[in-house]
Amino acid sequence: MMFKREDEKFGPVDRILCRNMRSAARRDKAQREERLMEKGRRQVEYGFKNTCASAQESKRTAQQKEKEAGLRQAAKQRNAARRKTVETLVQAKKKKKNS
Template sequence: MQAKLPLKSKTLQALSSIDPVVRGHSQAVIQLKELAIIMKHLVPTESDPSMEILRYNVDPNLANYEEGDDIVKWWAHVISLGKYPALTQVIRGALSIFHGPLVESSFSLMGDVIDKKSANMRISTFNAVQTVKYTLRSRRRTGITMFKREDVKLGPVDKTVCRNIRAAGKKDKSFREKRIEERKKRQAEYGCRASCGSAERAKTTAQAEERQARLRHVAKQKNAARRKALEALVIARKKKKL
């Protein structure tokens, strides 16, 4: 990607260091350390990947890697050796990043249909939906069979599910309220008023007004042509009398 689209992105530059081809280069060490900082939330606090990165960069016992080989399989072999536990967490996080056509295909992977509502979906919401769908499909169950109770009235209730539903509802409500407050602040700051109708209604109104304006313009042109014709007749009659 850096060769085809050389973006000045520290993250992309750091991610390029996981390519085994650059192993042994001094810049690879620098970028791997940068990647470890970016992925520090994946590394245990008591672990320090810096020394592991140095050892990995000069390790002569690792398998050879040639251009075109599968990088995932190569790293899977390195991880299986157990030499670099902290670096392993960083590499796993880097290799698990969605990229390329996988991002777009994830929308249709679970049979989703993109409409106006889902196209405006937040990333966190989409991630939650995909997680639930994947769980249900992997277990070959539906939502009803997953949480079915033998006795609807007296059967035990999954308190964790209830707690998560309430928490999700509160979180969504607070998010919506926050967006409304931010919108009001922007409206107050720029001196604009809130829209009283939907975008579709506003579009319809604008089209109707444009249609009326065109009709008025056509009527005005017809009246002007009629007046011009009458004036020509009056002038012609005056000439005849003379």
């Protein structure tokens, strides 16, 4: 029982009100569960993924794209440094040859 008290200070508890509150809570819970089940059935019927799983998947995809972009940038920097080094060596060799 939600309210079970026989305290004279607070007076008697309206048991009908308590019963109505409990039954309303049960109905609300049942309706929420039914809506959730119906949503699940519709998702299966139309082939939708679970939103939580798809959010995790999109987060992983975004992280993977970010990682790949970082790797591409690092490769570009290495290639630029390599080209600069080769150019410097070529110029030094030309200078030495001309001298």
